[in-house]
Amino acid sequence: MTQDSRTNSIVINGLNDSAFKVRLNRNLEIIQSVLANPTTVIGLVIVILMLMMALLAPVITEPNMPDPYQMPRDWQAARSAPLTPGHVLGTTNRGGDVYYGVVWGARTSLKLSLIVVCLTVVLGVTIGSIAGIVGGKVDEVLMRIVDVFLSIPELIFALAIAAILGPSFTNIILALVVVFWVKYARIMRAQVIRIKQRDYVDAARIMGDSKIQIYLKDILPNSFSPVMVQATLDMGNIVLVGATLSFIGLSEAGIAEWGVLVSEGQAGISAGRWWASTFPGLMVFLWALAFNLVGDGLRDVLDPRTETKR
Amino acid sequence: MSSADKTILSVKNVKKHFPIKEGVFQKVVGQVHAVDGVNFDIKEGETVGLVGESGCGKTTIGRCVAGLEALTEGNIYFDLPSDKIALLEDSEKQDDKKVSAEQIEEIGNSYDIGKIEGDLFNHYRRNCQMVFQDSFASLSPRQLVSDIVSRPLRVHNVCPENEVIPRTINLLEQVGLGAQHLYRFPHQFSGGQRQRISIARALALDPKLIVLDEPTSALDVSVQAQILNLLHDLQKKRGLAYLFITHNLSVIRHMADKIVVMYLGKVVEAGNTEDIFANPQHPYTKALLAASPDLQSEVTSGMAALDGAIPDPARPPQGCSFRTRCPVAQPECGWEVDDVVRRLEHKDSIFNFLKEVDQSDAFNAKFTFETEAAANQLMAAMKSDDIPDAMKKMVSKLNCDAEHVTVSFKPAKTVPLIACGNGSSARCVLVNK
Amino acid sequence: MSPDTIYSSDSLSGDLIASVSDLKVYFQSKQGMVHSVDGVSFDIVDGEMMGLVGETGCGKSVTARAFMQLIQTPPGVLAGGSIHFKSQKQCKKCTGSGCDDCSNTGREIVDLLSLTERQIRELRGDRIAMIFQDPGKALNPGLTIRSQVAEVFQEHRESDVFERAGIADTMSGLTSYLLKQYVRQETNFITKLLLKFPPFSLARKKVDKAINGLVSDALAETQIPNANKIMERFPHELSGGMKQRVMIAQAIACNPDLLIADEPTTALDVTVQARVLDLIKDLQKRHKTSVLYISHDLSLVRRVCDRVAVMYAGKIVETGDAETIFINPKHPYTQGLIKALPSMTHERGKLEAIEGMVPELIEPKAGCRFASRCKQKKANCDKTDPELKAVSNKDKSHKVSCFLYE
Secondary structure (H helix, E strand, C coil), X not given: CCHHHHHHHHHHHHHHXXXXXXXXXXXXXXXXXXXCCHHHHHHHHHHHHHHHHHHCXXXXXXXXXXXXCECCECHHHCCCCCCECCECCCECCCCEEHHHHHHHHHHXXXXXXXXXXXXXXXXXXXXXXXXXXXXXXXXXXXXXXXXXXXXXXXXXXXXXXXXXXXXXXXXXHHHHHHHHHHHHHHHHHHHHHHHCCCHHHHHHHHCCCCHHHHHHXXXXXXXXXXXXXXXXXXXXXXXXXHHHHHHHCCCCCCECCHHHHHHHHHHHHCCCCCHHHHHHHHHHHHHHHHHHHHXXXXXXXXXXXXXXXX | CCHHHCEEEEEEEEEEEEEEEECCCCEEEEEEEEEEEEEEEEXXXXXXXXXXXXXXXXXXXXXXXXXXXXXXXXXXEECCCHHHHHHHHHHHHCCCCCCCHHHHHHHHHHHECCCCCHHHHHHHHHHEEEECCXXXXXXXXXXXXXXXXXXXXXXXXXXXXXXXXXXXXXXHHHCCCCHHHCCCCHHHCCHHHHHHHHHHHHHCCCCCEEEEECCCCCCCHHHHHHHHXXXXXXXXXXXXXEEEEECCHHHHHHHCCEXXXXXXXXXXEEEXXXXXXXXXXXXXXXXXXHHCCCCCCCCCCCCCCCCCCCCCCCCCCCCCCCCCCCCCCCHHHCCCHHHHHHHHCCCCCCCCCEEEEEEEECCEEEEEECCHHHHHHHHHHHHCCCCCHHHHHHEEEEEEECCEEEEEECCCCCCCCEECCCCCEECCCCCCC | CCHHHHHCCCCCCCCEEEEEEEEEEEEEECCEEEEEEEEEEEEEECCCEEEEECCCCXXXXXXXXXXXXXXXXXXXXXXXXXXXXXXXXXXXXXXCCCCCCCCCCXXXXXXXXXXXXXXXXXXXXXXXXXXXXXXXXHCCCCCCHHHHHHHHHHXXXXXXXXXXXXXXCCCCHHHHHHHHHHHCCCCCHHHHHHHCCCCHHHHHHHHHHHHHHHHHHHHXXXXXXXXXXXXXXXXXXXCHHHHHHHHHXXXXXXXXXXXXXXXXXXXXXXXXXXXXXHHHHHHHHHHCCEEEEEECCHHHHHHHCCEEEEEECCEEEEEEEHHHHHHCCCCHHHHHHHHHCCCCXXXXXXXXXXXXXXXXXXXXXXXXXXXXXXXXXCHHHHCCCCCCEECCCCCCCCEECCHHHC
């Protein structure tokens, strides 16, 4: 290696570091502008607290063995009010510890929303991309299917599917996936059609890059931000719909889930035992609110339409 | 230059029509004739300018040449050897079948950019690049300059991975940027700098031809001068050929060796830059020159500004397509029934009582009105000053029978490109008269 | 501000219609205050066509928008200066006989920047009108051409409408109230119902007809063929040149004293541009309207304008007669701009480009803004701001802000 090329490679290694730094800086800038909005910060704080609760559930409560997702039953202490020793938030009329339900319910909710969002995003983005890129009859057929799905109200559709499949937590996940993927397919299709007309896609075609590479390098990254916003919003919505389904009784009985817990506690409300329904209900509300706040904040920063307004 | 005579690109009778779709089932109801039979050649190292107003099809031609659009008709040959060119020209001229159909097909299979495959296609891809007008839209906002400029190198595996970045820096330096710009996002640059990045990307594969689609239209004058100088320097250094597409006549006069003037999908005048600017033949070229603020008061003073709008490219006029706006239209320009409507539709109430039009072809039609008075009104209008004398001369039949009016024109041929010396040609019946 | 400080200069004494003095418009940004317009002063003579030339981001459009108070605050900040405007209206204080307030012209003089929202609305579209670059965006896609042009009359020319309808004298009580509501488009359920029945419906029809007539006249003024048909169309059905004509019709409908044209032909093809320019020039001559013509194209401005001000990075660098500036430019930037135009006199590849870029306008340092790109830069160019001064004693109107001429 000659002297010259060696110094060159040193320079280049230094520059490679700076490529990483530039990308990092850009991401930091985006995060900074997300954090500039106070309501987003409030949402984010709640989200982080919720996530910590979900992740640390085995630490802050003693897991109920063998299946920690099942509510522990303490029949002796059934119907105790909040602040009873051993049952900070009271118990249900079937002896379930409300505190345990709230904490492990967060874990259940996280599991539910993460699985559903991941599956729906993958499914929706794939189908939307195919429709947008292939176009023509394929697009027409796929979008009519999407229309059919969209024409039925979310909740009723999920309810019907879950009811057909029978009461179980897995079936709720399935039902929600079937209901929620269509939105992503729609968003993605619109984005792909918009982006594929851009000059930089043409430029990539002219330099002879393959279709897959163009999709992965140009179309996908530039059309993904609305999907991300919708995914954040749906993290909240899914728990809301999921809790509704559980409340109706489409989940397994006795599972540590907020909807189940609300349903378990509702019989006692008229007798003045408010706590068994209130605390898990509050959790559902906070969860949905927080993710919606964060999603809105993300939209303000990422959505190209609001971006140009500034 | 010895290679200066080698033709790098031949555009032969290229047509590009876009279907107009309507309704739920997307039925094709018509065709927009964006490009309608265009011919020109580009030689190695020369700049061919393509001028015209918006909607004349110049950008579509550029996209066809860059391989972004499939042609409706015609061929674009890339890097065609001169003996093959002669062969093609023979086949056009003669009917004696000296050139067999197989020979033509063979040429097509190895040089027509719409047919070639594999290595031949890669050869074309590497040698024909494009620079777009909007430098914002032509650079992906999520990629760093290093990724954008080095991408062609990586796609074609031009060099080993450890040489990619040095070569990228070299490319940036050639367009007046440097290593310090490698790791930035496009939005951190000004319009002129972004256009430089686009040019660097186009240069990466060391092409022979670059299609420049309005490369400076979005830029300020002072920056435009920088980019034009850069383009010229690069051309001199690398022997590049340019297809320079623009609406700006002073830019094209400065940059181009040859000029092709387009109107409504057709070439109306083509020739050497000096000839066209010194002695424009086609009335449209004259009008364009007259309308450009920094070019007026030279050849074309006294030329009135153009009236009227460009006709609908879905129904382009027969004959000379410019005659609807032409200040010196002649009887031979190919008048047709549509011209009656074009001329008179701005008059109030003439066509308000029109019931139906029975048009057998472009030159014959029967208008049926609801009332006799309306029919008479049309008759009167046909004889009034609203219809130019040149058009009146071509009316072969004008009958009024109660509420029916029959109008016939003498059929006229399409006006061809007529050579007018110095290798330039114009599509106008007035040439050589 | 006391009246003294506002009118003490000889700003509006003569035949000036507007005088911008030391206008400063800043914009807040994350990186700091952007000094978009930083101390701009120029006058517009009554009945002349004044050109404001400059490149992207030089502040010419911001200046124009300041005339109409169209700058959004925040992020915009009106940091100082004034725009005095003399309308055709009588001075309120002296009712035309002349006083100090109106510099003895008898006409009302206002500072456009200090008017309230209501006062400026009265002027907008009536005494000062504006044409924008992109007629496609400036016209409402959901309304017919008729109703968009009619809006101007409804807003500012109520009495004209009634006069044209021939009911101005005969109107009384309820009819008058209802029709005024109708013209102002402030009808509610009850008034709408009342207007459906005679005698009100008869008067309403007369008013409709009058508005139609006014609109069609305004459109015909801009040489739109077949104005009666065009009126019922929507903007997307018209070509770019036609839309620009509609915009012009809208702008001149009330025969304004000052017309601000912000790059009105940039979006148009050259052949159409030529027609629209001729039209603006013709209207300006016939109605003696003053025009502030904003453009990036120096050769175009030379063709249509009487006087020119050249802007660079938020400041005016040179101002004077259009021909003088084009033939004998003094400021290095103006010289550069003219030389950068591609022409046959230049050998190919040898255009005299202005190297470098427009400087950042965030909290700019003292000194000439053009110094970083200037080939004739001197030592003090970086230190102090040059002032806009007359080039010579002979030609007071040709002013330049450059140390080369001090």
